Amino acid sequence: MSDSPSPTSQSLQAEYEAKLAADLERNAAERERLTEQMAVFEKELKVLERNRAMLLEMQQAVGSAGTATDADTAENKSAPRTSGESKVPKARQAKGAKAAKGRTAASAAKTRTEDAGAQKPPSLVQLVRDYLAGQSEPKSAAEVAADVTERHPERTVTVNAIRTALEALVAKSAVRRAPQGKSVYYDHVPAADTDAKPADADQAAPTPA
The missing domain is CATH 1.10.10.10 (Winged helix-like DNA-binding domain superfamily/Winged helix DNA-binding domain)
Structure with a gap:
């Protein structure tokens, strides 16, 4: 009596081998796709992190400039006048106020320009x-x-x-x-x-x- 495998068992074994090979191929393709997507996401995340750090630095710089301007204005208002100090004409005070507003507007325009220059690079x-x-x-x-x-x-x-x-x-x-x-x-x-x-x-x- 022969011990060789029957044609039916050989057919089943070949079918299982083909199915396993196909499953492995699909698994490898899915792993490759996910790996590629992860690489793209990691690169975009790094860009976002750099942009966020730059924007935070700009925000701190703008806040510091505004605080310094407010402190100078408060100091000028609270400084007492000596008896020998001549009074500043109202026209000159108005001119100084307009100049201060002009400097503030220029600072805000510069900030907007810097923000526009710090836009996220294309994906x-x-x-x-x-x-x-x-x-x-x-x-x-x-x-x-x-x-x-x-x-x-x-x-x-x-x-x-x-x-x-x-x-x-x-x-x-x-x-x-x-x-x-x-x-x-x-x-x-x-x-x-x-x-x-x-x-x-x-x-x-x-x-x-």
């Missing part, structure tokens, strides 16, 4: 969208990563992070996939194409009887 998703919008042909994730790195050397860009940004734009219908053989390329979707989809759907809807 990686925005950089990728702007880059593809200027291209005449689809690009791979590696090509996008290389060009974005060349244009923005101050930023740390990886292919995985670029791929995550591209897939986020695909989900928003701002970018579409353009498979070419075994490779996947990405192409920009013009705003006119995105806006035209709802209109086409309305025209295609049947007229109720």
Whole structure:
């Protein structure tokens, strides 16, 4: 009597092996996707932390300047006049008050200008969208990563992070996939194409009887 496995057991074993291989492949893909998203989130968090520290420093500087101005005004009001001190004409007092208001307004305008200059830099998703919008042909994730790195050397860009940004734009219908053989390329979707989809759907809807 032969001890070789039956065809049925061999078929079940092959089926289990194929299922396990597929599950492992899905697990690896999910881990890679989450790792890429975590890298993007960590980078954006660092940018937010730097901006917050800068804004806090500016807030403290503005508060210190306002406190010093109030203290000088209070000191001038409470200082007693000596008998030999000549009185300051009211016209001169009014002129000094206007000058103080002008300095305060100038300080506030400078603060607003500094706040505008400290705006958050564009996100990686925005950089990728702007880059593809200027291209005449689809690009791979590696090509996008290389060009974005060349244009923005101050930023740390990886292919995985670029791929995550591209897939986020695909989900928003701002970018579409353009498979070419075994490779996947990405192409920009013009705003006119995105806006035209709802209109086409309305025209295609049947007229109720």
